[in-house]
Amino acid sequence: MLIARSTQEAHLYMDLHACVCGAETFERSHRLEQRDGAMIAVYEGVCPQCGRPRVFEFRLSDELPPAPPAFGGREPSRIIDPGEFMWVSDEAGTDASLRLLNTPPAEQRRHREKAVYALAALEEVLKFLPEGADRIPGECFTSDRGRAVYRKDPSRFERRWLQDGLERDRRILAGIDSFSPPAQ
Numbered sequence: 001m002l003i004a005r006s007t008q009e010a011h012l013y014m015d016l017h018a019c020v021c022g023a024e025t026f027e028r029s030h031r032l033e034q035r036d037g038a039m040i041a042v043y044e045g046v047c048p049q050c051g052r053p054r055v056f057e058f059r060l061s062d063e064l065p066p067a068p069p070a071f072g073g074r075e076p077s078r079i080i081d082p083g084e085f086m087w088v089s090d091e092a093g094t095d096a097s098l099r100l101l102n103t104p105p106a107e108q109r110r111h112r113e114k115a116v117y118a119l120a121a122l123e124e125v126l127k128f129l130p131e132g133a134d135r136i137p138g139e140c141f142t143s144d145r146g147r148a149v150y151r152k153d154p155s156r157f158e159r160r161w162l163q164d165g166l167e168r169d170r171r172i173l174a175g176i177d178s179f180s181p182p183a184q
Helices: 008-017 084-101 103-125 145-151 159-178
Strands: 002-004 029-035 037-047 051-061
Touching: 002 037, 002 159, 008 037, 008 051, 008 084, 084 145, 084 159, 103 159
Parallel strands: 002 051
Antiparallel strands: 029 037, 037 051
């Protein structure tokens, strides 16, 4: 059974796993069940494109889930690989960057949430880096999408690159906060 560290992680997993027809999203209902002493989150819906039922079940981690936008605690995900998290970070970060470039500084707060999401996904990538290692091992990439991202540029999974990326993303957020503070 899939083990999710948070609701955020479960939703991302579902978003990353399209229906067999290719539709990526579906309206989900959600319920919790107790099974053999474990809490199970069940998500169900119907594919809007082909009408197939979609069901995902996640055993919830025993660890207290982190507050959004974080996907999990200190341990790496067991259901989403580092390449998938990098892909999510790239997608959200590119979208946020393009929007920020076309928004006056005083209004950039509108796009902060997307930038925070990109940063949270990049922080997840770093959790796959073993203590003392300079790069994430290739065997951590278990999905087709994750392996494709890794093959395209393995250097992006080196400690130096990841730390530089985190610093960059944090500077972007600090810039948003300084030019477009929250409404009082």
